[in-house]
Amino acid sequence: MSTEFKISTRSSVERYSTVLTDLSRSIHAEPEIAFQEHRSAEKVATLLAGEGFEVERGVADLDTAFTATYGSGELVLGLCAEYDALPEIGHACGHNVIAASSAGAALALRDLADELGITVKVIGTPAEEVGGGKVLMLERGVFDDVAFSMMVHPAPYEAIAARSLAITDVEVHYTGRSSHAAAAPHLGVNAADAITVAQVAIGLVRQHLEPGQMVSGIVLNGGTVPNIVPARTSAMFDLRAENLESLQRLENRIGDCFHAGALATGCTHEVVKVSPIYAELTPDQWLADAYRQAAVALGRRPLSPERELREKIGSTDMGNVTRVLPAIHPTIAIDCGDAVNHQIEFATACASASADQAVLEGALAMAWTTITAATDPDQRARLLAAAADRAAPLGGTA
Incomplete structure (x- = not known):
């Protein structure tokens, strides 16, 4: 990875650090459940629109879904932003951290988009806890132009090639x-x-x-x-x-x-x-390896690949995305004591200094992973070829 690109993205994340952590805490303070995330989605969309992204609201016939796009490069990155909460216990799965870290990665990559030959696309995906927002958006074409996708999810531990049920x-x-x-x-x-x-x-x-x-x-x-x-x-x-x-x-x-x-x-x-079926996660191994290198470079301590195979992170509609295109869904550790996801104590931890750090370092790790993919000729070609294959009509090329 170019040192210049690495320095640039770190500088961007530092410049926007207060904006991003404020975004995370604001979403956390006003939890909204599946398909009712009007304030949360608007907070993310408004921030990106103000920073030059082209925002489309209500995509895929879902009121609380959006896309925010910057750049015109042929390699399209899809950064998934979740923001729905759980009934009664609020953001006990930390989707406020997910939304803010994806917005942060997008802002970090914005000024490099032309040089890297990428298009940065933040995909606001409602209703992960129940409702399958990503499944609906996949079916309705929102991911059709995306070559690779990623997001980071807060958890008690750091797992790069995370597995789900x-x-x-x-x-x-x-x-x-x-x-x-x-x-x-x-x-x-x-x-x-x-x-x-x-x-x-x-x-x-x-x-x-x-x-x-x-x-x-x-x-x-x-x-x-x-x-x-x-x-x-x-x-x-x-x-x-x-x-x-x-x-x-x-x-x-x-x-x-x-x-x-x-x-x-x-x-x-x-x-x-009640919801579309969620598939198990099948993370892209090369992207996972690139993210692991970025996380380690930031001083984070992910589980070993062997240990990751023994851990499960519940279920997610990001699994459906990973079955369609190269994608990863790493978890990022926050200080939560003995608490785990979907406990009220974990909700409290998702509005803490540790969660703020996860927002910024998660954004940076995703930005560095993207830079590595965009500047590696073989991997860039692989990702573009896979996207072209998905776009080709059945029975061959036109």
């Missing part, structure tokens, strides 16, 4: 028949019992699940009052597995448990997918 979110709805619970219980068909049977079946089947398969769930509606036999109930479950193929087998098995609840009680039931 494939996931599908489903709701099961049972319909029975109401009746007086004391005067005529024999005339009722108890939909709450159907959920109980399904949960017991799932609990028993857990012993026999494949390695990496996981099921977690909550009851959304268990009835209204105890003197009415519940006629309608519902529950939501997350089904996870090592890969999409294993996930399909798990979905079939849990579907049988849902059916058992209906069969045992005489209810009817319906299973509804």
